[in-house]
Amino acid sequence: MSTYNIVFLGDIVGRPGREAVKAALPTLRERYKPRFIIANAENSAAGIGITPAIADEILSWGIDALTLGNHAFDKREMLQGWENSRPVVRPHNLPKRTPGTGLIEIERDGTRLAIINLCGRVFLNGYDDPFRAIDELKTAISTPHVFLDFHAEATSEKIAMGYHCSGWATAVIGTHTHVPTADSRILDGGTAYQSDTGMCGPYDGVLGMDRSRVLQRFLTSLPVRFEVHDGPGVISGVRINVESVSGRALSIERFGGPERGNLE
Numbered sequence: 001m002s003t004y005n006i007v008f009l010g011d012i013v014g015r016p017g018r019e020a021v022k023a024a025l026p027t028l029r030e031r032y033k034p035r036f037i038i039a040n041a042e043n044s045a046a047g048i049g050i051t052p053a054i055a056d057e058i059l060s061w062g063i064d065a066l067t068l069g070n071h072a073f074d075k076r077e078m079l080q081g082w083e084n085s086r087p088v089v090r091p092h093n094l095p096k097r098t099p100g101t102g103l104i105e106i107e108r109d110g111t112r113l114a115i116i117n118l119c120g121r122v123f124l125n126g127y128d129d130p131f132r133a134i135d136e137l138k139t140a141i142s143t144p145h146v147f148l149d150f151h152a153e154a155t156s157e158k159i160a161m162g163y164h165c166s167g168w169a170t171a172v173i174g175t176h177t178h179v180p181t182a183d184s185r186i187l188d189g190g191t192a193y194q195s196d197t198g199m200c201g202p203y204d205g206v207l208g209m210d211r212s213r214v215l216q217r218f219l220t221s222l223p224v225r226f227e228v229h230d231g232p233g234v235i236s237g238v239r240i241n242v243e244s245v246s247g248r249a250l251s252i253e254r255f256g257g258p259e260r261g262n263l264e
């Protein structure tokens with residue numbers, strides 16, 4: 001049976017995250033021989049947002065597509081310099097007038113992969129119903145190879161989305177919390193699922209941000225400006241093995257994260 005691999009990396013946080021990802025890519029390529037490498041880059045610019053220059057830098061390393069999230073437009077440059085030709089997806093369930101797109105399809109070695117980014121609505125404001133968005137996308141997408149980055153806070157909403165897509169999507173993988181979850185599995189119908197991928201960034205901080213500043217906010221309830229934690233970044237991601245014809249996921253494996261560290 002012919003299969004291929006998808007490698008997905010969780011939220012890249014600032015320079016430590018970018019450096020860790022760049023350093024790990026040769027090993028990831030060697031180990032998994034991925035047909036597609038996708039990364040969430042919503043925190044790649046100084047921990048909050050992304051710029052066109054940073055998107056181009058990350059894509060230049062050979063990553064096939066970038067997904068985003070609630071921080072998609074935090075950097076002004078993204079509104080001025082957005083080009084739809086970039087393989088970058090922002091949350092699909094934003095208003096129709098929002099720049100960018102929430103769905104792209106890319107082709108490698110005869111496989112056409114649809115990549116979707118959606119935001120959840122529990123503890124996140126401003127997004128349309130992601131479940132209705134999926135119902136609409138199911139009729140719009142013709143390839144059986146579908147990767148959904150569901151960028152959401154609540155594990156309940158994420159698991160529910162996994163089941164809503166099971167048997168249709170190849171993978172429903174969560175991002176946003178920056179903490180990897182130990183629930184990777186194949187749902188009925190061949191959909192790879194994990195509630196959160198974790199981040200590629202400095203785990204010595206608080207979600208990648210300077211821990212003394214975050215702690216100061218909690219201790220005083222005063223406004224504090226956050227910066228990326230000054231420490232080494234650790235990658236965190238999943239490898240999904242997919243049946244080439246049907247688009248069904250056969251297995252999912254976590255790598256990296258705070259327990260395992262960077263790849264040797």
Ligand SMILES: [Fe+2]
Pocket residue numbers: 011042043069176177178
């Ligand atoms: Fe994030």
Ligand SMILES: [Fe+2]
Pocket residue numbers: 042069070071151175176177
């Ligand atoms: Fe987020």
